Amino acid sequence: MEQVDRGQSAGRGPAVVFWTWMTVTFGGLAVMFAIIIGGR
Amino acid sequence: MRRMLRDNALGLFFLLLFLLALGGQAVAGYFRQVEEMTEHGRMPADFFGFVLSPDFVVDVAENWQSEFLQFFLFIGATIWLVQRGSPESKNPGDEGPESDEDQLVGRYAPDGAPRWARASGWRRVVYGNSLLIVMGTVFALSWLAQSLGGTIVAGEEAAMHGVPAPTWAEYVVSADFWDRTLQNWQSEFLAVGTMVAFSIYLRQRGSAESKPVGTPHAVSAVESE
Numbered sequence: 001m002e003q004v005d006r007g008q009s010a011g012r013g014p015a016v017v018f019w020t021w022m023t024v025t026f027g028g029l030a031v032m033f034a035i036i037i038g039g040r
Numbered sequence: 041m042r043r044m045l046r047d048n049a050l051g052l053f054f055l056l057l058f059l060l061a062l063g064g065q066a067v068a069g070y071f072r073q074v075e076e077m078t079e080h081g082r083m084p085a086d087f088f089g090f091v092l093s094p095d096f097v098v099d100v101a102e103n104w105q106s107e108f109l110q111f112f113l114f115i116g117a118t119i120w121l122v123q124r125g126s127p128e129s130k131n132p133g134d135e136g137p138e139s140d141e142d143q144l145v146g147r148y149a150p151d152g153a154p155r156w157a158r159a160s161g162w163r164r165v166v167y168g169n170s171l172l173i174v175m176g177t178v179f180a181l182s183w184l185a186q187s188l189g190g191t192i193v194a195g196e197e198a199a200m201h202g203v204p205a206p207t208w209a210e211y212v213v214s215a216d217f218w219d220r221t222l223q224n225w226q227s228e229f230l231a232v233g234t235m236v237a238f239s240i241y242l243r244q245r246g247s248a249e250s251k252p253v254g255t256p257h258a259v260s261a262v263e264s265e
Contacts, residue, residue, distance in 0.1 A: 013044045017051035024055070025178055028104075032097045032185040039094045039192050 062100070066091050069099060094196075097189040098220070105182035106224030112175040114232055124260055125240035127251040131260045143168070186220065187212050 045052065070090045077084035090096055114128075119137060123129040141148045145168065149158040156167035166173070187208065194216060195205030211217055235249075241257055244250040251259065 011044060013048040017048045020055065021051065029181050029185065032101055035092050035097050036094060036185060036188045036192065
């Protein structure tokens with residue numbers, strides 16, 4: 001239970017990490033497709 | 041601020057490593073291309089021209105797809121398959137998607153549960169498989185990017201040799217595409233298989249990826265204690 005309590009008071013850090021990685025991953029894919037489309 | 045960094049150190053550590061390695065790959069790949077172009081007496085592209093080229097996309101995408109395939113398969117396979125003694129596995133007998141009570145969904149959802157875990161119908165199904173869905177999506181898109189970029193690169197090489205450029209359908213059954221694909225897959229499957237097997241008998245004190253040092257070899261999931 002201690003972990004759950006800490007998680008709920010952890011602030012925005014986990015959300016920032018989650019959305020940063022989502023942005024890196026899908027942003028990276030978007031850049032790759034943009035390069036491919038531009039290179040055709 | 042210090043607590044924020046400490047609480048999120050694992051995610052941030054790998055983000056830093058990723059960015060450094062990607063930057064290093066770009067620099068090393070650029071110099072490799074300069075060497076190759078110079079040997080062939082051709083004008084090399086500038087650095088950003090290389091980073092924004094299909095050649096670099098293929099190099100990045102072929103590694104991305106295999107990593108996300110690895111996690112996609114690992115997440116999916118560990119629903120239904122177990123390895124007795126591995127901390128990466130559930131215990132024999134626990135195979136399958138488990139009950140709503142075990143998974144804390146619907147009326148078993150605790151206070152603070154994600155909203156879609158409490159929901160019924162498609163929302164619960166989607167959220168209950170969201171990790172697999174996202175990993176599978178990134179795998180599929182990365183593999184597609186590898187194949188499309190590889191088609192362009194193969195077309196450029198064909199033009200240099202005065203032969204017809206392959207279509208995408210021709211490229212995805214080519215030796216180059218499957219050589220690049222399978223050389224990445226084999227290493228991923230090796231890494232996952234060894235992690236599952238080695239962790240039966242080997243330990244790393246303090247690591248979340250290991251059983252506690254004194255755990256008997258036959259105990260699979262730490263949660264079973």
